[in-house]
Amino acid sequence: MKAVILAAGRSSRFKPLSDNQHKGLTEVLGKPIIEHTADELRDAGVDEIIVVQGPDREIEKQAKHIADHFVVQEEPEGMGNALRQAQHLLKGRFMVLTPYRANAAKFFKPMIQKAEDENSEIVFVSTPTQDPEKYGILELEDGKATDMVEKPEPSQAPSDQKIVGMYLLHESFFDYLDEVEKWEYQYEDALSEQMRETPASVLKIQEETNSIKYPWDLFSVTEELLETREKQVADTAEIADSAEIKGKVIVEENAKIFENAVVKGPAYIGKNAVVGNNALIRENSCLEKNVAVGTNSEVKNTLLQPGSSFHSGFLGDSVIGRDSKIGAGTITANRKFRENGERPQIASELIAKEYSEDTCRRSLGAFIGEDVDIGVNVSLMPGVQIGSNARIGPGTVVTENVENGKTVYVDQEVKTK
Structure with missing residues (x-):
């Protein structure tokens, strides 16, 4: 099994801490957050880790030991374009995640089991939310996801299940990526197209998962890492x-x-x-x-x-x-x-x-x-x-x-x- 860590963007919402380095290189407990994520993937049995980075290659320069392959997204053209840079390295099923998933191991194996049990080409992780206008929300039918809606108004939300930034995909995903318009949300559009034809499995969890979008998100990530030590x-x-x-x-x-x-x-x-x-x-x-x-x-x-x-x-x-x-x-x-x-x-x-x-x-x-x-x-x-x-x-x-x-x-x- 391979895993792709998407680390090409430098979020402006994380400034001033991302002024001079990728936010995944922020150190917590003695090493960059992206290294904690890579360690989790190795512990979960991932054979190869691929990191998609920006053109300055700062992840590779500062944390080369974390991955088997580094590829470059030259322009910030969204997740679809970022994943496309790693396509030549991917066959069969693979995992896609952000660099800020220091608890990835606990979900990885259940996701694979879901895919095998339900013969699915996509597996999402989702958790309940009362604020659908802030997240991507899954549309569900008979327990499977048939579509996703970005940041719907509460009255228009198809469910209360928000998408967590971990995906188990299949190489067939790239066929759908070819069919949709090339723009910032090409990745999400391709997922929607594939789900409409072959509904996706959903690993529902009750716990809140940590990700990093704003500087204060570091507090929950730090607390989670300290709890395990x-x-x-x-x-x-x-x-x-x-x-x-x-x-x-x-x-x-x-x-x-x-x-x-x-x-x-x-x-x-x-x-x-x-x-x-x-x-x-x-x-x-x-x-x-x-x-x-x-x-x-x-x-x-x-x-x-x-x-x-x-x-x-x-x-x-x-x-x-x-x-x-x-x-x-x-x-x-x-x-x-x-x-x-x-x-x-x-x-x-x-x-x-x-x-x-x-x-x-x-x-x-x-x-x-x-x-x-x-x-x-x-x-x-x-x-x-x-x-x-x-x-x-x-x-x-x-x-x-x-x-x-x-x-x-x-x-x-x-x-x-």
């Missing part, structure tokens, strides 16, 4: 006698945890990472390799990418990009004022778009790109996004997004009497 402390890690490691915590080689620091699992402390005196690292936080968190800091449900550092203050429900430096006293506000006694959900203005997206989260901090410098005593309001190479001056209250390369500061007049 056991406590592990490398022999070369240096942990002060007065430091406390509570629960399922992974501490990698040469990490240092100083006096009176507390790490509450599940959490991850990467290679060569440093946790300063009296720091508190709370649940579902990941400090990737070469990250430094200074004295008297608190980090909660936050992912710090390799090489980033935080002097002191509070980081909550945030993602910090590679090699970004945050000064002392900086705080990410992660809650809004109560409305009618309850905390409201937080919307985030997408830095690369002209609209806000409701995150469905009541706790949300900041999303900071690569190589950002933030001065001392900065306050970041809930949901703000800061583009790569930006600079935030000392004492600034950041209430709206900061574009790539911009400098934002408070113009203070200092007087001496």
